[in-house]
Amino acid sequence: MTKLAHPRILVIGTGDTKADELHFIGDCIAAAGGEAIMMDVSVLGDPPYAPHYDKHVVAQAAETTIEKIADSGDENSAMSLMALGAKRLARRLYDSGDFDAMLAIGGTMGTDLALDVAQALPIGVPKFVASTIAYSHLVPPERIAADLMMILWAGGLYGLNSTCKSVLSQACGAVVGAARSAMKPRSDRPVVAMTSLGKSCLSYMVELKPELERRGYEVVVFHTTGMGGRAMESIAAKKGFAAILDLSLQEVANQLTGSVVNSGADRLENAGKAGIPQIVAPGAIDMVDFPAWLPTPNELLERPYHAHNRLLASATSRPDDRRRIARAIADKLASAQAPVAFVLPAGGIQQWDREGEALHDPEGLAAFVGEMRSAIKPPVELHEINDHINSAAFNATVLGIFDRWVEAGIVPAGRASAAT
Structure with a gap:
């Protein structure tokens, strides 16, 4: 098994509301020996940094524009369209060899989107979600990818704090480690x-x-x-x-x-x-x-x-x-x-x-x-x-x-x- 020296982690989140948390994740992934590749799934605002894949690229993957998504009716329809774009874009990027694992963060909105992205990726690709609703009955079984990993994002509602940092740092270490050691299922038998x-x-x-x-x-x-x-x-x-x-x-x-x-x-x-x-x-x-x-x-x-x-x-x-x-x-x-x-x-x-x-x-x-x-x-x-x-x-x-x-x-x- 070939181990990745510097795994590339696709990090998904709303940069307009969680920029501090996403910056912290990027630093933790780098400290663990990985590289964070940022996908921004914001709708209304813009992050105070330049993501590798911005909201316009995500909207384009859903065959629409961010303006049309913002005007689609309500936050549910908007995030559903962003989820469609995010999962299509993520699968295309993975198939092109542009990342090795994914880490997404969110409350109900971000988790809803992250579950779609995780299902779009093959088994054996590490999929980690830091969520304020991890293990909740709000998450129906049919939305869960076969090898999804989740961590309860304690203290993750609004801004960084020591509890939040503890959880996110564990998530970063886990996903980098998983990317290094994951074995994709390749059987020589049916x-x-x-x-x-x-x-x-x-x-x-x-x-x-x-x-x-x-x-x-x-x-x-x-x-x-x-x-x-x-x-x-x-x-x-x-x-x-x-x-x-x-x-x-x-x-x-x-x-x-x-x-x-x-x-x-x-x-x-x-x-x-x-x-x-x-x-x-x-x-x-x-x-x-x-x-x-x-x-x-x-x-x-x-x-x-x-x-x-x-x-x-x-x-x-x-x-x-x-x-x-x-x-x-x-x-x-x-x-x-x-x-x-x-x-x-x-x-x-x-x-x-x-x-x-x-x-x-x-x-x-x-x-x-x-x-x-x-x-x-x-x-x-x-x-x-x-x-x-x-x-x-x-x-x-x-x-x-x-x-x-x-x-x-x-x-x-x-x-x-x-x-x-």
């Missing part, structure tokens, strides 16, 4: 995505991952606790996988039942839109997750309950909700632009739904299985098995479909890994 929920709940990955690796694939496993599914969807939207084994759909169920532990409304949609073949199973769709440190939601008070840890707890959804979830899954898969196979394990869909376990609910499982049978329509393949999802029969079914698709050319053939 990449297969797989979703799971930790091997205590869904254990199929223990067998499936090495089997796929023996077939010549790199397997990337995503933890479906909200942001894991979001990361997978983000990469899938950019056609980053040869195939997807989306075997844990708990985030779909969470989104449909109002849980905050979700990946956004487009979960289970991006692979189909991108033409990526999918093998899908309903792992853990019977659980509704919620923060364990909050009271159990009223609608779940009488339902079977399981606490995973001090952060996360689950209760089972009602039979009617599971029928609704089944129909939603079928609708999402029906629009896919590539082959889809749905494996329906009628014997159970997560470890704790077995007889004697905390989330055992045969009525709910039967409601889901029955609805799923009727909801899945050709050309989506339906493969029903009588066994549990954590069984050898389930793994054999998934691998059988995968191997058949490889033989048919639907999934590219695996390759032996080059020596590392």
Whole structure:
């Protein structure tokens, strides 16, 4: 791996209101051995310095002028247009080799713009946002790039102070360090995505991952606790996988039942839109997750309950909700632009739904299985098995479909890994 001696950091902010903070960032990046390249996304004012890319260049990238943006109606429409220009300009600059990483700062306005820029850049390009709303529920999952880094910008509302400097200096050191050491994903084998929920709940990955690796694939496993599914969807939207084994759909169920532990409304949609073949199973769709440190939601008070840890707890959804979830899954898969196979394990869909376990609910499982049978329509393949999802029969079914698709050319053939 070649390490960059002097990483170039694209620094994005509103120079008319945050000039002191941006000057401080430039100094910190230089002190860390990097070079700050300033992009100004101001609308009304001008910074007291000459940015490398001023607001006029940003507006031009959005195919408009800064005057038209200022007159567009309100601050929301103006910043939306600036975000469009900023993300287009940033991607063009990156593709031309003009910077190595990005750092953006802001409150709600600056963060809104920064999230668009981060999504426009490939995975492996360090993306750091210092934000007064970092980790807030104001940031929807679908806006978060797969490898976004954020730091809470304490003391960042108005002007420099010692708290603000402490945070920004950490952000600068982090992004310069990341630019020096980042390894972009470059696999010598076709990449297969797989979703799971930790091997205590869904254990199929223990067998499936090495089997796929023996077939010549790199397997990337995503933890479906909200942001894991979001990361997978983000990469899938950019056609980053040869195939997807989306075997844990708990985030779909969470989104449909109002849980905050979700990946956004487009979960289970991006692979189909991108033409990526999918093998899908309903792992853990019977659980509704919620923060364990909050009271159990009223609608779940009488339902079977399981606490995973001090952060996360689950209760089972009602039979009617599971029928609704089944129909939603079928609708999402029906629009896919590539082959889809749905494996329906009628014997159970997560470890704790077995007889004697905390989330055992045969009525709910039967409601889901029955609805799923009727909801899945050709050309989506339906493969029903009588066994549990954590069984050898389930793994054999998934691998059988995968191997058949490889033989048919639907999934590219695996390759032996080059020596590392």
